[in-house]
Amino acid sequence: MKIPSSIWTLLIGIVLTLVSIWYGQNHGLLPTAASDEAVLVDGLFNSMMTVSTGIFLIVEGVLIYCVIKYRRRPGDRQDGPPVEGNVPLEILWTAIPAIIVIGISVYSFEVYNDIGGFDPHAGHNAPMAQSSMTMPGSAIAATLSDAQAQDPATAEVRNTDQIPQHQDAPGVGSVAPSIGSSPDKAGQPPELLVNVTGLQYAWLFTYPETGVTTGELHVPIGREVQINMTANDVIHAFWVPEFRLKQDAIPGRQTEIRFTPKTAGDYTLICAELCGPYHGAMRSQVVVETPAAFEKWMQEQLVASHETLNKAVAVNPADLSPDEFLAPYTKDMGIQPEILHQVHH
Incomplete structure (x- = not known):
């Protein structure tokens, strides 16, 4: 049949x-x-x-x-049948x-x-919190002033008057001020705020609530994280493949990305924008951990920061520049002098 x-x-x-x-x-x-x-x-x-x-x-x-x-069979010398169009x-x-x-x-x-990528009425009217920058054992510090290190890599672009997108830019495109915030969390303050600066060829992470600055990003599971980012020199891009979100970090402008971590682990932060000859090496670690582990890590950073700053203020001769004085500490952390110089200037 x-x-x-x-x-x-x-x-x-x-x-x-x-x-x-x-x-x-x-x-x-x-x-x-x-x-x-x-x-x-x-x-x-x-x-x-x-x-x-x-x-x-x-x-x-x-x-x-x-x-x-x-297919043409053996011995078949004929032309194929003419076939006209079939509308x-x-x-x-x-x-x-x-x-x-x-x-x-x-x-x-x-x-x-x-994921919050488009809002025709988006506007960030609240100024970003200014942050002091301390120097934990695993952190990068730029200079010392009044026993605390400031954030020279980002201070000039943290003022809302100097960030055009901060006031009137729509949430569209590579210079979007906001991406990642889901509709159910729109308008709500983030549970964790982190200031991020991209520079050739490293990432700096500052937690404004505590003043801790590190070379790797730690975030807790289940808490919405808001990343306020800018760049110190050229355009960089904040991309963690496991988060499925990417946002550009642009000199002189502040962009934003929000996400809520849900799976513990160590992930790689990749710069997804060609930023120079060593672009491929511009990577950092993102550690997603339980809230308890995150709080423990933060306390460790605060203790290390306090001890390091006390030691630094006590022994810093007046005739040493910040770069020269910080060189021994940054060397122990594996930070090149060129990177420290870029942060300072």
Whole structure:
């Protein structure tokens, strides 16, 4: 009994659909989802992978079928039959991709909007908190003043009058002041604020509530983190693949990114913007840990900072410049003198 072609088409369609859905959800191409926002991005990526797998299997399947079925047989010297245009087929293969592209575009915009990427009324009217900068054992310090180190790498661009986006920029594009805040948390203050400065070729993290500054970012699970960032020299980009969010750090401007960590672990912060010859080495660690472990780490930094500053103020001769005085401490931390000089100036 010969099975009708319509039945074969239906069966093949069902198999292709099931295979596409399975692979779209089980491709294993993405790293660990370490933030609440990652779920939205993963859903979009998986949907695109499902559609792409289905299209790939259909196109390649038809090509292989045609190559086998309509190949030239031995002894066949005739020309192929003339085939004219098929208007319904042309409409079909134009309409289906158009519908797919429009659907993905709408879905992409919804995801972008859900993570706070678009707000036509966005405006940051509250000035950013000024922060003092201390020098813990694992931190980078720039200079000493009144027994505390200030934040010269970012002080000039932390004033709201000097940051055009801080007042009137819409939340769109690479200079967006805000991305990552979900609608249910819109308008609410973040649970943890961190000031970030990018410079060739390092990241500085300052916790304004405590004044601690470090060379690696520590964040607690379950608390929304707001990163206020700028750059000291050229454009850099704050990107942690496991968080599925990226934002540019721009000289003279302040940008913002929010995320809520959910999976403990050590992740790599990568500069995703070509920023110079050593761009590939501009990496830092992001440590996602339990709230208790985070508080313990913060207390350790405060203790180390207090001890180091007391020692520094006690022994600093008046004739040494900040760069010269801090050199022994930064050497122990593996910080190059050139980096310290850039921070200071």
